[in-house]
Amino acid sequence: MKIELDKTYNPREVETKWYEIWERSGYFQPKIDPRKKPYVVVIPPPNVTGILHMGHALNNTIQDILVRWHRMMGEPTLWVPGTDHAGIATQNVVEKRLAKEGKTRHDFSREEFLKQVWKWKEEHGSTIVRQLRRLGSSCDWSRERFTMDEGLSRAVREAFVTLYEKGLIYQGHYIINWCPRCHTALSDEEAPHKEMEGMLYYIQYPVKGRAGEHVTIATTRPETMLGDTAVAVNPKDERYHHLAKEKLILPLVGRELAVIQDEFVDPDFGSGLVKVTPAHDPNDFEMGKRHNLEFINVMHPDGRMNEKGGKYAGMDRFNARKQIVEDLEAEGLLVKKVSHLHAVGHCYRCHTVIEPYFSKQWFVKMRPLADKAASIVREGKVNFVPDRWTKVYLNWMDGIRDWCISRQIWWGHRIPVWYCEGNAPLPPGGRGIKGEGGNCPPIVSRETPAACPSCGSTNLRQDEDVLDTWFSSWLWPFSTLGWPQKTKDLSYFYPTTDLVTASEIIFFWVARMIMAGSEFMKEPPFSTVNIHGTIRTETGAKMSKSLGNIIDPLDVIEHVGADALRFSLMMITGAGQDAFLSSEKFEIGRNFANKIWNACRFAFLNLKKESFESFDLSDAEIAKLGWVDQWIVAALNQSIEEVNRALESYRFNDACSVLYHFFWHDFCDWYIELTKSSVVSRQSSEKVLLHVLEKSLRLLHPLMPFQTEELWQKIKPISKKPLGETIMTAPWPKADPVKGQEAPLRKARLLKEIVSLLRNFRAEHEIDPKKGIHVVIESEMGTVRELGEEIKLLVQADAVLFQSSPKGYLKAGLVSGAIVYINAKQDIDITKRKKTIAGNITKLESYIRTLESKLANADFKTRAPEAVYQAETDKLQDSKKKLTHFQQEQKALAELG
RNA sequence: GGGCGAGUAGCUCAGUUGGUUAGAGCGCUACGUUCACAUCGUAGAAGUCACAGGUUCGAGUCCUGUCUCGCCCACCA
Numbered sequence: 001m002k003i004e005l006d007k008t009y010n011p012r013e014v015e016t017k018w019y020e021i022w023e024r025s026g027y028f029q030p031k032i033d034p035r036k037k038p039y040v041v042v043i044p045p046p047n048v049t050g051i052l053h054m055g056h057a058l059n060n061t062i063q064d065i066l067v068r069w070h071r072m073m074g075e076p077t078l079w080v081p082g083t084d085h086a087g088i089a090t091q092n093v094v095e096k097r098l099a100k101e102g103k104t105r106h107d108f109s110r111e112e113f114l115k116q117v118w119k120w121k122e123e124h125g126s127t128i129v130r131q132l133r134r135l136g137s138s139c140d141w142s143r144e145r146f147t148m149d150e151g152l153s154r155a156v157r158e159a160f161v162t163l164y165e166k167g168l169i170y171q172g173h174y175i176i177n178w179c180p181r182c183h184t185a186l187s188d189e190e191a192p193h194k195e196m197e198g199m200l201y202y203i204q205y206p207v208k209g210r211a212g213e214h215v216t217i218a219t220t221r222p223e224t225m226l227g228d229t230a231v232a233v234n235p236k237d238e239r240y241h242h243l244a245k246e247k248l249i250l251p252l253v254g255r256e257l258a259v260i261q262d263e264f265v266d267p268d269f270g271s272g273l274v275k276v277t278p279a280h281d282p283n284d285f286e287m288g289k290r291h292n293l294e295f296i297n298v299m300h301p302d303g304r305m306n307e308k309g310g311k312y313a314g315m316d317r318f319n320a321r322k323q324i325v326e327d328l329e330a331e332g333l334l335v336k337k338v339s340h341l342h343a344v345g346h347c348y349r350c351h352t353v354i355e356p357y358f359s360k361q362w363f364v365k366m367r368p369l370a371d372k373a374a375s376i377v378r379e380g381k382v383n384f385v386p387d388r389w390t391k392v393y394l395n396w397m398d399g400i401r402d403w404c405i406s407r408q409i410w411w412g413h414r415i416p417v418w419y420c421e422g423n424a425p426l427p428p429g430g431r432g433i434k435g436e437g438g439n440c441p442p443i444v445s446r447e448t449p450a451a452c453p454s455c456g457s458t459n460l461r462q463d464e465d466v467l468d469t470w471f472s473s474w475l476w477p478f479s480t481l482g483w484p485q486k487t488k489d490l491s492y493f494y495p496t497t498d499l500v501t502a503s504e505i506i507f508f509w510v511a512r513m514i515m516a517g518s519e520f521m522k523e524p525p526f527s528t529v530n531i532h533g534t535i536r537t538e539t540g541a542k543m544s545k546s547l548g549n550i551i552d553p554l555d556v557i558e559h560v561g562a563d564a565l566r567f568s569l570m571m572i573t574g575a576g577q578d579a580f581l582s583s584e585k586f587e588i589g590r591n592f593a594n595k596i597w598n599a600c601r602f603a604f605l606n607l608k609k610e611s612f613e614s615f616d617l618s619d620a621e622i623a624k625l626g627w628v629d630q631w632i633v634a635a636l637n638q639s640i641e642e643v644n645r646a647l648e649s650y651r652f653n654d655a656c657s658v659l660y661h662f663f664w665h666d667f668c669d670w671y672i673e674l675t676k677s678s679v680v681s682r683q684s685s686e687k688v689l690l691h692v693l694e695k696s697l698r699l700l701h702p703l704m705p706f707q708t709e710e711l712w713q714k715i716k717p718i719s720k721k722p723l724g725e726t727i728m729t730a731p732w733p734k735a736d737p738v739k740g741q742e743a744p745l746r747k748a749r750l751l752k753e754i755v756s757l758l759r760n761f762r763a764e765h766e767i768d769p770k771k772g773i774h775v776v777i778e779s780e781m782g783t784v785r786e787l788g789e790e791i792k793l794l795v796q797a798d799a800v801l802f803q804s805s806p807k808g809y810l811k812a813g814l815v816s817g818a819i820v821y822i823n824a825k826q827d828i829d830i831t832k833r834k835k836t837i838a839g840n841i842t843k844l845e846s847y848i849r850t851l852e853s854k855l856a857n858a859d860f861k862t863r864a865p866e867a868v869y870q871a872e873t874d875k876l877q878d879s880k881k882k883l884t885h886f887q888q889e890q891k892a893l894a895e896l897g
Numbered sequence: 898g899g900g901c902g903a904g905u906a907g908c909u910c911a912g913u914u915g916g917u918u919a920g921a922g923c924g925c926u927a928c929g930u931u932c933a934c935a936u937c938g939u940a941g942a943a944g945u946c947a948c949a950g951g952u953u954c955g956a957g958u959c960c961u962g963u964c965u966c967g968c969c970c971a972c973c974a
Contacts, residue, residue: 008936175972193971200974219974232974266973274974282972343971356972388901392969395900399971503969533902534968560936571922572910577902578967580909588922591936602933645913653911657921669938676932756940762928763940769929847918859954868916868955875917 003604003714009597011561015706019133027728028140030076032492039070039077040496042477042526043139044509045147047086048121049093052131054535054543054581055502057553058573060137061566062532062652063500067138068702069647070497072732078493080480081132081139083125085148087412087469088182088349094120094411110410117411131554136562136705138728143489145480147472148413155479156413156472157446159520164444168365169405175285176404178357179347180303180317184408185361186347187468188401189507191354193343200340201325202271204333205231208247208256215240215248216335218270220342221280222328223321226253226309227298230276232287235261237272251333252324253310260291279358297358301408317355362406362415362465369515370400376514376524385530385650386576389506396507403512405468412466418443422457474512477525484520499526502534530650533578543581556586563704564589570703571656592660593707596700599668600711603689607718614721615691622738627786629688631748632671634741635662636692641735643699656703663696670752677793690718695733751787751794753815758795758822761812764836765828772798776806779818811889814882830896837890844883851876 022028030038041063046056063079071077094117095105105113125146132139145152163169177191178184201222204214217231228250233240240259248257264283265274278288279297288295298308305312305320312320328334345354374397376382377390384390406415420440440454442463451458475483477499481490495517501510510529517525535543543550556565568589573579617625622633639662646654671692675685694715701708705728712727724730758775767773775797777784788800809821810828854860855872864872 005933007934192969217974221974264973269973277974281974283974284972286972342974392901395970507970536967574910577910582909584923585909587936591934594934594936598934598937600933605933649913651913654913657911661921668934672933673938759939760941766928769939843918850918854955857954861954863954864916871917879918 003607005597005601005604005714007598007601009561009594009707011563011593011706012558014710015134015136015557015562018706018709019136022138022726022728023133023141025726026142027726028079028138029142030071030078030140032488033076034492036074036076038493038497039067039075040080040493041067041078041498041500042080042480042496043082043137044499044501044505045082045084045145045473045476046128046132047089048083048125048128048146049086049090050083050128052128052135052553054551054553054569056128056132057135057565058532058535058569058579059500059502060132060135061569062530063498064135064137064566064705065570065647065652065702066498066500068705068728069732071138071728072698072701072730074731078143079137079139080143080145080496081129081137081141082145082147082476082480083129084469084473085121085146085412087407087409087466088184090117090121091409091411092182092349105410113410134554134557134562136566138705143480147469147476151482151485152472152475152479153413154446155475155483156467157416158484159471159475159516160416160467161444161446162520163364168368169362170365171360171362173358173360174363174404175280175282175356175358176361177345177354178301178359179350179352180299180301180355181350181352182347182409183301185357185359185404185406186354187404187470190348190468191345192348194346195341196344198340198342198344200270200338201328202335202337203251203328204335205248205251205257205275206333207243208249210246214333215243215273216271217273217275219275220340221321222324223305223312223317224277224280224298225250225275225324226305226312227277227279227296228253228255228257228275229278229288229293229296230258230260230291232260232262232265232274232276233272234263234265234267237265237267239267239272251331252327260287260293262287262290281356285356285358295358299355299357301357303355361404362467364403364405366400366402366515369519370397370511372518373397373511373514376518382514382524382526383528385528389503389529389531392503393506393511396511403468405471406463406465407468408465410466412469413472415463415465415467416445416448417463418445418449418452418460419463420452420455420457420459421461422452422455422459470508470512473509474516475520477513477517478521494521494525495523496526498528498530500530500532503531504534506531531576533573533576536578536580551581551583556583560586560590561593561706563707564593566705567592567656567703570652571660572653574653589704592664593704595664595668596697596704596707596711599663599672600693600714602672603693604714607686609686611718611720612687612690613719615687615694615719616721617688617691619738623740625688626685627744627747628671628674628790629685630738630741631744632667632688632692634738634745635666635748636695637735637737637741638745639666640695640699640733644735647702659696659700659703663700667692667696670748673794674790677789690715694719694723698727698730698733701727701730747783747787750781750783750815750817751790754784754787754791754818754820755794757813757815757820758791758797761822762795765832769796772796774798774809774823775800775812776809776821776823777802777818778804778806778821781817784818811885811892814885816878819885830893834890834893837886837893841883841886841890844879844886848876848879848883851879 043063044059067077067079098104160169177186177188179186198220200218200220202216202218203222205217207213207215219225231248233243243259246259248259250257264287265272276284276287276293278284278293279295296308298305299317300306303317305315305317307313309320312323315323325334346352347354374394377393384393419442440452443449443453449460452460477496478490478494481487481493483490499510513525517523553565564586568586571588572585617633622630639658642658643655646658675689694712697708697712709727716723775791777800785802791797792800806821809823812820812822851872855876861869
């Protein structure tokens, strides 16, 4: 039986083939075993509108590595997948489609519109999920969830009602972040501030009854002056004490404004006077409440001025601003305008400048939740990796403000509150921005109520608003497992183990999950949060579709395969650091994949035996092996230890480089090359070759799942001892250090040194590669004598001899414990050689000086650890010996001419 | 304004508690293809570890300050 492999690896067919088999065979589903502690990860649910980008690729590769690694370690391993309904984003997508037909959602009833969104979701919502499969993500798709499916909707209601009953959810009129384009309130996190170059306008407000007297007020948003109901001054600001009893006249409007005193005002900013617009600014809102001012809302929800805006009614806020400035200028009331850098909130979905807007919304009282969530992290029950994010998290918890959770959109979980419109009439003007019911108290209920419990009326109206998308996301780690029902999954798999995510959503999601977990489950939802970096372009910019600088992971998969994509990403991403990406970077993974492929190809082509009892090597067997075999087994053991250490501390790039180096340089470049020698290659080494290869594939599997499965399946039949169905559940290799494995490791180091020395000599002196050489080695070390055949093979020597002070040979150099000679005297460029020797001498001399002065330092001897002192002493002796040899050679060369 | 991260070879980055003459990949130079792999091999050149002080027997690593770049947070209009 010969195993045939193509000359190059073709990932495409292999990847789709194996994913189907894995999924079909149920390998992604854990077996619940009450005796074992499960390993659980919940996916950060991508938006249903999403398509896979490099950030997803990075995030899911890390999760898949962890999941596959733990699965191989025999833990019942569950990775829960799913998608997020992404309220605003998804609604925007569907509305954009309607806009192409010249329609808005208001051309439909709410129900009809939602039907369209669901339809869109059914047609397109599985895109990202399909793409995650192509990446190799080993999620348990039988447990896939969607934040708006029935179970999760029940969880949302349960959470809302519970918090309401505890007094942690309330409704009230406040200034919130309003997006005039999306027509909805946003939380503080959804309205990130961006630095913007704006204008600071200085406007004169006339003093009532004192012709010609004005005060100057500075504002960045002149259009809001239409809603001014006072002017404020710091009580300590003596410049304005004379205004205390005066009234001011609001320009363009004519309203009388009182001058109020408030500590909030900074006398040093602008003129020291602040216009107060309680309905359009959060600070003014607070002042308005403190001083009992009138709240005048001058804007429509879409950002146009409303009827309170007088002649500006109907104008967009920015046009109104322009017009107002012009009008003030015409009246001579504009003193000056100065450019002004300030931070302005923007909608995180559509990037429109948000408007601080006065409206009635639902809020979650965060303080009690945040205090608990903060102490969970402080007590180490949840750890951030890297640790620096702990501080960021705690900082946010410290300064937390209440969470505005109502959204004025249609796509989402409708707020489970009903108003009775039955018996009692509406109070005049009782409707705010959102409707309010009659006299009966609102009904906040887990189940849709049939009738008003207060008056029995069936004339009920549900709150129009939906909840913030993140209100369902924060329940994700337990809602996906069945909560609020007490399911088997929930009791076995909760709490989860690792959460893997990007720093951008620590506040949106991570922090809130910790709150929700401790509130509803009495236990934090995971024990470790691994925060990875952001993928950037070569120049450090963020990748974004609008900038046209994205590298599409699916393109990369098409070209080099998912394994190469995964390996490359992991190799270049330092733990938690941002990664700078260019398409050439993926050659790392592609080349490595090809290397692995070809190493196996070599093994299969040269296999003499058709099958082996097993690939296992007992200590007794190892003891009987040749040293080269013993060395590669020892090197493999070391690598396993290092990989384990790296994975345990989430240093995936380290794990990659250890395996890359072991496989490519130790295994292929040295071991396989050595086995090509007829002397080294003996019956036993074939088994070692397969042993190392098979173990390497297992070690590489979490990083490169597809290719390792493909090759492992080919190796599998060679072992009579069954290896299992799939590499996915094959055991994770153990490091089994063998007694005395230091000796072969030392020997390999010595061989490498001698071989490098000779190769270097050959290259330096341009000795024809085909020309045979004779090598003589002078050494008192017995081990050197055992390396003859290996050296002969690796440097293409005709002979390798061992003797002292050979005649007619040239010294090629020194290694620790041996002098190496070569017979190629006739080919040597003496001048060049002299130069090299002189260079070596200079370098050595200066090194010796450094060592001598270090050792001469009395403090060094007394304070440095013994081992360090000894090492330095040895180095000095060694260097002096080398120096002597070089000097002798220099002399010999001089005699030659 | 506060906080965080980065600055090491031409490029992209490792360098875990301070202890060999600071490493890798790419790129570059030279040589090599009947050899598993040219998606390869061998060898080589290339660094004031941003800068200035300090602690220490010893600093790329710790401390202080400075500069440059990036990110996050923040209700001074």
